[in-house]
Structures are given as C-alpha cells and as structure tokens.
Amino acid sequence: VEPRRALDDEMLESLEDLLIAADMGVDTALRVTAxxxxxxxxxxxxxxxxxxxxxxxxxxxxxxxxxxLPIYPKKPQVVLVVGVNGxxxxxxxxxxxSQFKAAGKTVVIAAGDTFRAAAVEQLQVWxxxxxxxxxxxxxxxxxxxxxxxAMTRAExxxxxxxMIDTAGRLQNRADLMEELAKIVRVxxxxxxxxxxxxxxxxxxxxxxxALSQVKTFQExxxxxxxxxxxxxxxxxxxxxxxxxxxxxxxxxxxxxGEQIDDLQPFDPxxxxxxxxxxx
Amino acid sequence: MFENLSERLSGVFDRLTKQGALSEDDVxxxxxxxxxxxxxxxxxxxxxxxxxxxxxxxxxxxxxxxSVTPGQQVIKIVHDELVHVLSGDEDPGRLKIDNPPAPxxxxxxxxxxxxxTTAKIAKRLKEREGKKVLMASLDVxxxxxxxxxxxxxxxxxxxxxxxxKGEDPVAIAKRAKTQAxxxxxxxxLLDTAGRLSIDDELxxxVAAVRDVANxxxxxxxxxxxxxxxxxxxxxxxxxxxxxTGVVLTRMDGDGRGGAALSMRAxxxxxxxxxxxxxxxxxxxTFEPARIAGRIxxxxxxxxxxxRA
Ligand SMILES: Nc1nc2c(ncn2[C@@H]2O[C@H](COP(=O)(O)OP(=O)(O)OP(=O)(O)O)[C@@H](O)[C@H]2O)c(=O)[nH]1
Ligand SMILES: Nc1nc2c(ncn2[C@@H]2O[C@H](COP(=O)(O)OP(=O)(O)OP(=O)(O)O)[C@@H](O)[C@H]2O)c(=O)[nH]1
Ligand SMILES: [Mg+2]
Ligand SMILES: [Mg+2]
Numbered sequence: 333v334e335p336r337r338a339l340d341d342e343m344l345e346s347l348e349d350l351l352i353a354a355d356m357g358v359d360t361a362l363r364v365t366a367x368x369x370x371x372x373x374x375x376x377x378x379x380x381x382x383x384x385x386x387x388x389x390x391x392x393x394x395x396x397x398x399x400x401l402p403i404y405p406k407k408p409q410v411v412l413v414v415g416v417n418g419x420x421x422x423x424x425x426x427x428x429x430s431q432f433k434a435a436g437k438t439v440v441i442a443a444g445d446t447f448r449a450a451a452v453e454q455l456q457v458w459x460x461x462x463x464x465x466x467x468x469x470x471x472x473x474x475x476x477x478x479x480x481x482a483m484t485r486a487e488x489x490x491x492x493x494x495m496i497d498t499a500g501r502l503q504n505r506a507d508l509m510e511e512l513a514k515i516v517r518v519x520x521x522x523x524x525x526x527x528x529x530x531x532x533x534x535x536x537x538x539x540x541x542a543l544s545q546v547k548t549f550q551e552x553x554x555x556x557x558x559x560x561x562x563x564x565x566x567x568x569x570x571x572x573x574x575x576x577x578x579x580x581x582x583x584x585x586x587x588x589g590e591q592i593d594d595l596q597p598f599d600p601x602x603x604x605x606x607x608x609x610x611x
Numbered sequence: 612m613f614e615n616l617s618e619r620l621s622g623v624f625d626r627l628t629k630q631g632a633l634s635e636d637d638v639x640x641x642x643x644x645x646x647x648x649x650x651x652x653x654x655x656x657x658x659x660x661x662x663x664x665x666x667x668x669x670x671x672x673x674x675x676x677x678s679v680t681p682g683q684q685v686i687k688i689v690h691d692e693l694v695h696v697l698s699g700d701e702d703p704g705r706l707k708i709d710n711p712p713a714p715x716x717x718x719x720x721x722x723x724x725x726x727x728t729t730a731k732i733a734k735r736l737k738e739r740e741g742k743k744v745l746m747a748s749l750d751v752x753x754x755x756x757x758x759x760x761x762x763x764x765x766x767x768x769x770x771x772x773x774x775x776k777g778e779d780p781v782a783i784a785k786r787a788k789t790q791a792x793x794x795x796x797x798x799x800l801l802d803t804a805g806r807l808s809i810d811d812e813l814x815x816x817v818a819a820v821r822d823v824a825n826x827x828x829x830x831x832x833x834x835x836x837x838x839x840x841x842x843x844x845x846x847x848x849x850x851x852x853x854x855t856g857v858v859l860t861r862m863d864g865d866g867r868g869g870a871a872l873s874m875r876a877x878x879x880x881x882x883x884x885x886x887x888x889x890x891x892x893x894x895x896t897f898e899p900a901r902i903a904g905r906i907x908x909x910x911x912x913x914x915x916x917x918r919a
Contacts, residue, residue: 349656352650352839353655353839354839357650357651358650416836416864417724417861417889418721418722420722447889448889449758449759449762449766450755450756450758450761450762453754453758454755454759456755457754457755458754502861502863502864502865503864503865504863504865505863535722536840537720537834537838537844538836538837539837539839539870540838540866541838541866544866562720562722562807564807565720565807565840566807566808566840566844567838571838590721590752
C-alpha cells in the first residue's frame with residue numbers, strides 16, 4: 333500500500349509546484365490547490381489520493397469549457413482560424429476538414445495565408461488528404477479579397493462549411509491584427525453573422541504568453557473558441573486552466589500529432605489527470 | 612499582464628527602513644517575489660529554484676548603497692546574476708564554420724522556426740561573411756516543407772539542394788555533403804523536420820543524420836514563447852543529439868523570454884541568435900543584458916542599475 337502523509341503546507345507547496353511545472357501559472361496553481369485543500373488540512377492521504385483530488389478540481393474548472401465546435405444551420409458556416417506563427421493552424425484545418433467530410437458535410441478551404449513561403453502548397457496537400465477543395469490566391473495578395481471570393485464560391489457551391497486559414501501573427505503586431513479585423517469586415521459584407529466561429533489555435537508548449545494571445549485575439553478578431561495543439565508532446569498545456577478561469581472560451585479540440593486523425597475532443601478528465609501526472 | 616519585479620519589490624521594501632546591508636530576512640522576502648517574477652516570465656521551475664539559491668547567497672549581507680533603495684539593490688544583484696548565467700564565453704554571432712564545407716544541423720520541436728531560421732542564418736553568412744552557402748531540407752514529414760526552404764532560398768539568393776522525392780533524411784544529408792564538397796561551398800545547412808523530444812523513432816533518425824554529417828554546429832531552435840517544457844526539450848535534445856547552441860525565435864512577441872534562462876541553465880550551451888520576425892533579416896546576435904531586463908519585465912533596467 334502507498335504511504336500516507338498529512339496534507340500540510342509543505343505538501344501544498346509541492347502540489348503548487350507540480351501545477352506550475354505544467355504551465356498553469358502561479359496564481360491559478362495557488363487557487364486550484366487551495367480549493368482542493370479546503371476542509372482537508374491535516375488529513376492523511378496517499379500521493380495518488382491527493383493527485384486524484386487535484387485532478388477532480390481541475391476537471392471541475394474545465395468541464396464548462398469542453399465543448400465541440402458548434403454546427404449552425406447556415407450555408408456556408410464560416411470558420412476562421414487564427415493564431416500566432418507555427419501554432420498549428422494549417423494542420424488543424426486539414427484535420428477538421430477531414431472530420432467534417434467524414435460526417436457528411438461539404439467543405440471548402442480558403443488558403444488565406446498569402447504571406448508565408450509554401451503556405452498555400454502545404455494547405456493544398458492537406459486539402460488532398462481530406463478530399464476537400466482549396467481556394468488559393470497568389471503569394472502577397474490581399475487575404476481579405478481571397479476570403480470574399482471564397483465566400484462567393486462556397487455560396488455558389490452550396491457548401492456546408494468554409495474554413496479560412498490565415499497567416500500566423502504575433503498579437504503585439506497591431507498592423508497584422510488589423511489585417512485580421514479587415515478579413516472579418518469583408519466576410520461580413522457577405523453574411524453579417526459570419527464568421528460563425530473564429531478559432532484561436534494555441535501551441536501547448538507556449539507558457540504564460542497564451543494569456544496575452546487570447547486577450548488580444550479576442551479583442552481584435554472575436555475569438556469564439558480554442559484548439560490546443562501538440563498535446564502529444566511533453567508539454568501539459570496547464571495554461572488552459574488559467575484561460576478557462578479568465579476567459580471561459582470553449583475548447584473545441586486538441587491536437588495530438590501530425591497525422592490527419594490526430595485531433596480529439598477536449599476531455600476535461602483526461603486533461604486534468606495528465607496535468608497532475610496521473611495516468 | 613504581469614507585474615514586473617520592480618513593482619513587486621517596491622511593495623515588499625516599502626516596509627523596510629534603509630539599513631546598511633540586506634539582512635537574511637529581507638533577502639528571503641525579496642526572493643519570494645523574484646521567484647514569482649521568474650515563473651511568470653516562464654523560467655522553468657527547477658531553473659528558477661537554482662537561480663534563487665545562487666542569488667540569495669550573493670545578496671545576503673550585500674551593502675546597500677546610499678543612492679538606491681534596498682529594492683533597487685536586489686534588482687541589481689538579480690539582474691547581474693541573470694546576465695552572468697545568460698552569457699556564454701565566446702562571441703555568440705560567430706559560428707564554428709571553418710574547414711569548408713562546414714555542416715550546420717538545425718533541430719527542434721514542430722513549428723519552432725527551424726526552416727525560417729535556417730534561411731536567415733544562410734543569408735547572414737552570405738552577406739556578412741561572404742560565405743558560399745548551401746541549404747538542404749531533410750523534412751520528409753511536413754507537407755511542402757522542402758518547397759518552403761526552396762522558396763526562401765530563391766528569395767535570399769542562396770542555393771538549395773535539388774529536391775528528390777522519396778529519399779530519406781540520411782540519404783539527403785549524404786547528398787548534401789557530396790554536393791557541398793563538389794560545389795565548393797563553405798557551409799551547408801541541414802534543416803530537419805520538427806520532432807518531439809520523446810519521439811524515439813524521429814530522435815534516432817536525427818541522430819543518424821548527425822552521424823553522417825558530423826556537424827560543426829548543431830543548433831536547437833526554440834520558440835521564445837516556450838513555457839515550462841523548455842527544460843524537457845533542452846535536456847532531451849542535448850542528451851540525444853548533443854547541441855552546440857540555441858536560437859530563440861519569436862522574440863519580437865511580447866513574451867518575457869524566460870526560456871532563454873532555462874535553455875542556458877540546462878544545456879550550458881550558448882544562445883547564438885534571436886529571431887525577431889518573419890522577414891529574412893529579422894535575426895540578431897543574442898544580447899544577455901536585453902533578455903535579462905525583459906525576463907524581469909523591465910526593459911529600462913540597465914539604466915536603473917547602473918546608478919546602483
Ligand atoms: N506533434 C504535433 N505536431 C503538430 C500538431 N499540430 C501541428 N503540428 C506541427 O506543427 C508544425 C506547424 O504546424 P502548422 O499547421 O504549419 O502551423 P501554422 O499555425 O499553420 O503555422 P504558420 O502558418 O507558419 O503560422 C508542423 O510541423 C505540424 O506538423 C500536433 O497536434 N502535434
Ligand atoms: N514573428 C516571428 N515569426 C517567426 C520567427 N521565426 C519563425 N517564424 C514563423 O514561425 C512559423 C514557423 O516557422 P518555420 O520556420 O516553418 O518553423 P519550423 O520549425 O521549420 O516548423 P516545422 O518544420 O513544421 O517543424 C512561420 O510562420 C514563420 O514565419 C520569428 O522570429 N518571429
Ligand atoms: Mg499555416
Ligand atoms: Mg520546417
């Protein structure tokens with residue numbers, strides 16, 4: 333049997349450290365640990381018991397934000413995908429397109445990253461893999477114009493979903509954030525309710541900067557939900573707990589690899605257990 | 612979004628009267644704030660812990676100059692220690708690329724900025740040092756990765772190894788070596804696919820590439836926005852591949868860059884460059900003092916501590 337220890341200050345501190353090491357951030361780690369410990373000070377518990385309680389507390393915080401991408405009776409439903417450089421936007425679009433296709437939806441993708449070298453070619457490969465057409469524009473052209481054309485085409489085709497990829501941009505680049513706002517404005521000329529979803533893609537290896545990413549992208553592009561990628565690695569993505577606390581945005585899915593099927597629903601319990609190191 | 616160290620410490624030290632030296636209690640109180648500042652800057656926990664220990668020793672009993680407050684004195688000690696840990700022994704901007712053709716291997720996690728940085732370094736070597744450079748993509752995983760490097764090569768006027776579909780990374784590395792020798796290149800840069808440090812198969816693959824190329828430099832390219840995972844990445848890549856230096860990308864963002872300290876502390880290898888944007892000239896030589904100020908959330912710290 334596992335040895336038992338009293339839930340004392342020293343123990344709480346090491347639990348805080350465990351959460352901090354999972355990128356939860358100091359404030360959130362303190363709060364989560366304190367909530368877990370309430371009414372249990374001095375109680376004798378095994379390490380597994382304590383981690384189980386901690387995981388339950390984290391799962392409780394995450395439960396309300398675990399929500400799949402909502403589907404609306406709109407043709408086309410426009411899904412705009414945004415985020416900082418290299419977070420996994422293009423890959424996630426390929427994976428999502430494949431899932432929707434498998435669910436019987438007709439999907440069109442717009443290659444809105446007209447900036448980065450071979451971004452279009454990369455997305456075209458994903459389009460082929462998913463069996464979905466990819467609309468492109470020449471390198472250096474205006475992504476808002478492409479988004480507008482893509483709306484026209486998706487409407488004409490009667491597509492269920494239009495997914496728009498965008499170039500990676502850091503949230504402190506006002507000019508690039510304005511470019512994003514312009515894409516949204518132009519899409520709304522076609523459909524005032526579009527984009528129906530704006531997904532911010534976060535990289536699990538990112539630390540506390542994810543808070544600033546969500547804040548600014550939400551302000552500038554009305555983010556409606558999150559996807560976290562690269563959770564197949566050693567990073568735990570604990571910053572999602574801080575984000576759930578502060579912004580309450582739904583988490584639609586997680587990326588767990590580079591292959592087309594490596595996109596899973598966000599499961600609060602699995603996530604919580606991974607954060608505290610229980611398997 | 613977070614308080615900087617000065618704000619944190621001012622609260623703590625307001626309660627202290629000016630004394631001649633920092634007492635053990637003062638230092639311990641201050642170090643709690645320093646710890647939080649480091650963690651909020653994404654310095655990895657074990658690295659922050661060791662750092663605090665080192666600073667605590669140096670700060671206890673340190674004389675407080677009349678012209679500064681105890682808080683400023685602590686900041687100076689912390690800042691100096693940060694610069695100390697962040698600094699390497701040599702000029703970070705000078706890669707070891709004598710004995711042409713010198714191979715340089717680029718490694719790192721997915722999406723960290725390897726391909727972009729490969730091209731930026733190639734451009735720098737070509738323009739600043741007049742080197743004849745060849746770039747080769749060994750990325751057989753990511754869609755259009757080879758095309759990406761080829762396009763960047765055209766943009767900066769640097770040759771890329773012709774793409775042969777179906778070749779494995781080791782074969783491509785061998786071909787790059789031959790081409791670099793025959794073509795009279797000074798340097799050849801090997802851009803590799805992104806990989807997780809726990810992916811045994813892919814880590815073995817890049818180790819095999821290393822064994823055929825015998826790189827003069829193996830640069831770990833790390834996202835400057837990386838959080839606590841920096842430790843694992845640094846440890847695993849260094850243990851498995853043996854890195855000679857680090858490049859931190861996306862330092863044009865508003866991240867605090869604590870990964871810099873983690874990387875240095877864990878690997879002991881120099882940070883060579885920082886990436887400051889997507890453009891091909893957005894690469895600068897690493898400057899410890901600038902990053903130190905940034906980790907503490909105080910860009911203007913240098914001026915402040917010079918008075919201390
Ligand atoms: N291990 C792992 N790798 C991923 C995951 N999602 C994406 N990647 C990889 O991360 C890298 C970057 O992915 P992209 O989809 O190109 O990212 P992006 O956000 O479109 O990048 P930019 O357009 O350059 O800003 C690629 O090597 C992907 O294969 C994931 O869930 N797990
Ligand atoms: N803002 C900014 N973006 C950068 C920097 N370095 C690279 N990027 C961007 O980050 C994204 C990923 O860069 P890549 O060079 O494709 O990264 P990689 O490591 O080769 O990615 P994989 O091959 O998929 O593992 C691209 O959008 C780049 O333009 C930088 O210093 N600052
Ligand atoms: Mg992309
Ligand atoms: Mg690459």
